[in-house]
Amino acid sequence: xxxxxxxxxxxxxxxxxxxxxxxxxxxxxxxxxxxxxxxxxxxxxxxxxxxxxxxxxxxxxxxxxxxxxxxxxxxxxxxxxxxxxxxxxxxxxxxxxxxxxxxxxxxxxxxxxxxxxxxxxxxxxxxxxx
Amino acid sequence: xxxxxxxxxxxxxxxxxxxxxxxxxxxxxxxxxxxxxxxxxxxxxxxxxxxxxxxxxxxxxxxxxxxxxxxxxxxxxxxxxxxxxxxxxxxxxxxxxxxxxxxxxxxxxxxxxxxxxxxxxxxxxxxxxx
Numbered sequence: 001x002x003x004x005x006x007x008x009x010x011x012x013x014x015x016x017x018x019x020x021x022x023x024x025x026x027x028x029x030x031x032x033x034x035x036x037x038x039x040x041x042x043x044x045x046x047x048x049x050x051x052x053x054x055x056x057x058x059x060x061x062x063x064x065x066x067x068x069x070x071x072x073x074x075x076x077x078x079x080x081x082x083x084x085x086x087x088x089x090x091x092x093x094x095x096x097x098x099x100x101x102x103x104x105x106x107x108x109x110x111x112x113x114x115x116x117x118x119x120x121x122x123x124x125x126x127x128x129x130x
Numbered sequence: 131x132x133x134x135x136x137x138x139x140x141x142x143x144x145x146x147x148x149x150x151x152x153x154x155x156x157x158x159x160x161x162x163x164x165x166x167x168x169x170x171x172x173x174x175x176x177x178x179x180x181x182x183x184x185x186x187x188x189x190x191x192x193x194x195x196x197x198x199x200x201x202x203x204x205x206x207x208x209x210x211x212x213x214x215x216x217x218x219x220x221x222x223x224x225x226x227x228x229x230x231x232x233x234x235x236x237x238x239x240x241x242x243x244x245x246x247x248x249x250x251x252x253x254x255x256x257x258x259x260x
Contacts, residue, residue, distance in 0.1 A: 002241055004235075017147060017161065019161065021158060026157070027156070028151060030207070031147065031149065031207060043237075074236070075235055075247070076233070076244060077160070077161060077232040077234075078225050078226065078234070080235065082232075082233075095208050096208065097208050102207040103205035103206070103207050104208070105134075105206040105208075106203065107134070107173075107205070111173045113133070114134045117205070
């Protein structure tokens with residue numbers, strides 16, 4: 001039923017880079033990794049489940065924060081080694097800093113510095129506890 | 131002038147994953163990697179320059195195809211280990227298959243197969259020669 005998964009070019013660690021995009025606004029929300037088990041779990045549950053490289057375990061997005069991502073569509077790239085997932089973001093917050101998107105460090109026009117571009121929607125302490 | 135580059139968390143190979151997005155349509159065009167030299171070259175030239183992991187050399191996007199990417203804005207993520215680059219795509223083609231985007235292999239609604247979702251704008255033979 002999912003023969004295309006066999007054609008994926010996993011990296012040397014058996015992982016696939018995953019870009020997560022809001023399905024309506026097209027804003028990039030975050031970037032993470034999946035292994036085959038987390039990809040299959042994501043497909044069956046229609047929610048994003050990643051592989052946490054730091055914690056070395058499956059990471060059900062939203063398990064702690066409540067900010068799950070409901071999968072609307074998925075695309076593999078031309079080399080079948082990168083996945084794009086378009087999602088409905090619960091709570092409107094994808095980032096652990098309480099922002100909508102993880103990509104809030106904007107390079108300034110003269111390239112000299114980073115500027116914060118993205119409001120904190122909810123205090124992380126209220127999301128995760130102290 | 132670019133102290134923020136020192137705060138980047140390069141991976142074990144000294145590389146940074148880069149997501150390339152059309153600055154107007156917000157469509158994801160491609161995914162590639164930069165090292166510090168290609169990031170600095172991209173910043174100074176305002177065009178994307180990647181590190182080709184397969185060819186092990188700098189890869190000036192559009193050098194062969196003419197389909198350069200003019201950088202409009204750049205964002206680092208919360209962990210400062212992923213870069214998002216918003217670009218104006220010359221020729222409207224980012225993919226070596228002659229398509230606008232590399233992400234044209236859409237996972238079917240029942241997850242059973244991949245469907246092509248993206249027209250070939252220009253025959254690759256006309257872009258690169260035979």
